[in-house]
Amino acid sequence: MTRVFFGLCLAIFSSAVAAADFSFRDIVGKQHNLADYRGKWVLVNYWATWCPPCLKEIPDLIALHDAHKDKDLVVISIVTDYNNPKLVNDFARDHRISYPVVLGNDGIVAQIGRVEGLPMTYMFNPQGKVVAYNVGALTKKTVESYIGTKK
Numbered sequence: 001m002t003r004v005f006f007g008l009c010l011a012i013f014s015s016a017v018a019a020a021d022f023s024f025r026d027i028v029g030k031q032h033n034l035a036d037y038r039g040k041w042v043l044v045n046y047w048a049t050w051c052p053p054c055l056k057e058i059p060d061l062i063a064l065h066d067a068h069k070d071k072d073l074v075v076i077s078i079v080t081d082y083n084n085p086k087l088v089n090d091f092a093r094d095h096r097i098s099y100p101v102v103l104g105n106d107g108i109v110a111q112i113g114r115v116e117g118l119p120m121t122y123m124f125n126p127q128g129k130v131v132a133y134n135v136g137a138l139t140k141k142t143v144e145s146y147i148g149t150k151k
Contacts, residue, residue, distance in 0.1 A: 015054050021128070022111040025139040026100035032076055034128050039104050041073040042124040045102065046115050047137075048081045049091050054119040057137040058095055064140040072126075073147060075099040078108055080115060125150070 045052035065075035
């Protein structure tokens with residue numbers, strides 16, 4: 001079902017528009033700019049610590065990021081609906097999240113795209129254009145299949 005929806009979203013974005021060059025810092029202070037990832041797919045995932053489908057996809061996002069970060073894809077997560085940044089940092093450490101975690105706010109959401117539900121993922125192609133989005137959990141297999149067919 002997720003693959004079908006991801007594919008349908010691709011059709012919506014078939015005329016892929018360039019995104020603004022997002023720019024934000026993660027919870028460890030590293031700066032992330034879309035332009036820095038040219039040549040790679042960029043998966044931006046909105047999530048929350050209290051969201052069961054978000055928690056379910058974390059292991060796949062970790063595996064996806066770890067397998068591809070030095071080659072062709074990077075995962076960046078934007079945590080929404082949080083009360084305490086320290087709790088987010090502790091959560092990321094406890095769950096061994098290896099990809100960047102960004103504390104979301106209205107300014108960051110405006111740079112990526114609206115949040116229609118959680119989890120929600122936007123996919124940028126290697127040229128920096130939004131080419132797909134998905135509401136709901138994704139799997140490593142689904143994302144690898146998607147980027148594999150687009151090479």
